[in-house]
Amino acid sequence: MKFRTTFLFLFVVFGIFAQDKKSKGDLLFYGYAYKDAIKEYKKQQINTPLTNQQTLNLADAYYMIGNYSSAADAYVQVYKKDTTMSDYHFNKMLEAMSRTSDKEKMQAFLDTKKDLMPHEWTENADFNYELLESNEGGGMDYHLFNVSNNSAQSDFSPAFYSDDRILFSSGRPQKDKQDYSPSGESYLDIFVGKLNGNGDVQNSIRFAGIPASSFHKSTPYYSKALNEIFYVLSNTANGDLVYDQNGKNALAIGLAGQNGSFEYILKDLSTSFYYPFYDAKTQRLYFVANFDEGYGGTDIYYVNTNNGQIMSSPVNLGPRINSPGNEIAPYIFNNSLYFSSDVFYGLGGMDIYKSNIMGDDNFSIPINLGRGINSTADDFGFIIKDGGNGGFEGYFSSNRQGGKGKDDIYGFRISDDPGLKTLALTGTVTDPTTGEGIDKVAVSVLDTEGNPIKEVYSNEDGQYRFEIPWRDHIVLEIHKERYGTFKKKYDEKEITALEKNQLNIELPFLDAMVAQKEDKTVLKLKKIRFDRGKSTITPEAAMVLDMAVYALKEFPQIRLAIETYTDSRGASSTNLKISQNRADAIKNYLIEKGAPAKSILSSKGYGEEKILNNCTNGVYCLDMLHEQNNRSLLVVTNYDSL
Structure with a gap:
């Protein structure tokens, strides 16, 4: 006697059509005489078509005696006539199919109703199919x-x-x-x-x-x-x-x-x-x-x-x-x-x-x-x-x-906690400027060859969660259009440590990292200062350029043109040479610190070619006005297409 199935079946189906006139097959079915009910329904079919409910009863009767192939066929008959079949019986149909090893047919029927099901059901199904297939050789050591x-x-x-x-x-x-x-x-x-x-x-x-x-x-x-x-x-x-x-x-x-x-x-x-x-x-x-x-x-x-x-x-x-x-x-x-x-x-x-x-x-x-x-x-x-x-x-x-x-x-x-091993990870994606969570960020889990395993999206608070069957190595890629990208490979030891803590990531917003200067879109940086007449990167300049390295790593698709200018003091040829050396020094520093070399399209010094104020050759100006013309611009050449 199957208390959890026979009893459950009894109370789920009992009385569904309690007030309807019942055939002999119905009476046998509701009296749990499933084999005899099947015989009577088959007799009835010779002269009178079964109603949808009677066909469901026939399917259930086949299911209860373990004839899953005939049960699946009967369920399909009902489903083809009435696609509003209850979720309970739809599950019975799929289960009967799965017991006949007809998984492709089962998947095809499942696909017809996926959009009408809670997303949790299809997510649960996909996850457990993969989990059981990955452990096809056996389970845990019970x-x-x-x-x-x-x-x-x-x-x-x-x-x-x-x-x-x-x-x-x-x-x-x-x-x-x-x-x-x-x-x-x-x-x-x-x-x-x-x-x-x-x-x-x-x-x-x-x-x-x-x-x-x-x-x-x-x-x-x-x-x-x-x-x-x-x-x-x-x-x-x-x-x-x-x-x-x-x-x-x-x-x-x-x-x-x-x-x-x-x-x-x-x-x-x-x-x-x-x-x-x-x-x-x-x-x-x-x-x-x-x-x-x-x-x-x-x-x-x-x-x-x-x-x-x-x-x-x-x-x-x-x-x-x-x-x-x-x-x-x-x-x-x-x-x-x-x-x-x-x-x-x-x-x-x-x-x-x-x-x-x-x-x-x-x-x-x-x-x-x-x-x-x-x-x-x-x-x-x-x-x-x-x-x-x-x-x-x-x-x-x-x-x-x-x-x-x-x-x-x-x-x-x-000896171990029961259950096939899985990998579950949670975290929050935030904007480093505002500290607020970023919604609709794609969190992609890849294998080591770059093939997608799972992709989820952060909610309105920037929170995300994913769970996959256990893997010893994964690659995480976290990204959103016009935001930075996080990408990292993890081995088994790192994954185990990662599961015990949240993985919180900051993704900078591209629009917050650029500004408009001289009718150009440039990286938003403090002024890059050089000692007078020199092109050596100073510690102060290095701190500014480190922010540029960060931007280029977060947005590897950015393409830069480095432009450097001087004031009008000194010979024009000397100023042109100094500005070129400074542009090259900036480029070399960015690459040495890990910025993608392909991100830097050019580095050019313009000398005193583009003076911003009236401090041209022969004009007396205060040092602070001359200093306005000493500048370096990291121009984002492809901003509109990013």
Whole structure:
């Protein structure tokens, strides 16, 4: 019995057309007799075409029995008739295609709807495709073991209870519980198992720390901070199931105290709630539900609480986490959110993902934990803690081949932080003159051969963030039209250091670095002063020219013409020679300090050819007026085309 899929499917589809007249195939389908429903729908097709909803039911039925090729064909029939197919079923169509290894066909259908999807979904998909392909040979080095107390029924959703015990859900038979017809197993109950020194689960018995019920009790979470247990249970009153007006019995979340107290925390007769997780640090209660305004099947939400008592409306974690598929089983550890999803770009079925919590309800791209933990079957209910020897240990559930029952609990140990390795970098791009952030700056990640890997743009505050599958070497290029350019190569050691800190970059604005002089566009610099009659670069002149070097490095596309002039004192031929020497000295200094040689088109001395005032030959002038004519201009010849 697949609680996370069969149950989720039940509550997502149940009652969609509750008031419509149903065919025999419909009745079998809504009664979870999928093989028989398929037979009846195929009979019906001989005489009467199926409605779009019935074709969807047929597709879902094929999917539930594992006939993914026929499921994909049926989903496509609906999509071709009605491209407004729900995101939930669109995901099912893509997932069915992915399970038949028809990735090109899947990508083609995905492209038809990309513009209508939140950009986070396509970004998540592209990232995880690349991540899994780059780790095609295998995942991380997980040590897995099937725990001893798994039964022939469904055992899933482990939860830490104490240092030597865990809680879990099971459909194993019990004398005081009836069978639940969709699964053919007993109504679910919560069990507690003893942990031995190797982390194996033994001596499991039904947990007596919560009120008894003849119906579902499952997916527990024990809060050490509250010393209470959150868990899912059937809606009941006076020991009997309670139904809404459409005849639906939903699941609620209850809170049981160690003193025998109990209260419903989340309850709605028409809405089912699943997989509670209480984060003591934020006092948020995370859970799963299929509210109408969600993104697909079931989504992950949270409510703010005061020591477990709900104090807010539900908050959806948003499209970075919630996909058009089903998201379940949230768990927070070391500031990372772990959860499971059956989104189409996984390895198959439910996969376990990890997303770093960035603050203010922001999350990093969820990354697939990779082969080993994940398989082509359903993998879910992941929990983790420190292993005590520098590594980590935990448990999860899976219905992969080789297990003892329909769902089994697996233990794992791993030496490193779980998750395929990625590279994430954040920072801010600012204008050095104003100190303000620059928006729409392109941050390009290239490989060492210059091939593009990723490109993002800074927001209105100049902030940027990117995440890519891990690479030992990258090149960063940060640029915007009419701004400077930052470009640098990083090796593995530098990248590791870079991830721990923000990379904040200043990009000068071209228009702030030029000025108009003598009807020319020139670099905006203080006056370049030479000793009288000499052409040696003085320390004072060097400081000014260093700013010119900076400008040419930031704007390598600039082309300069260096023009130098003198006053009229002395012989004209001598002044012409001095000005030429000064122009050449400026050019040589710029190149020696790293300015691109190709940036300097010419260096020419004009002597006393262009006197700015009346201080020409034979005219008496004060030194300060003569000095006005001693000048050097670094003319930007291509400013209009930059």
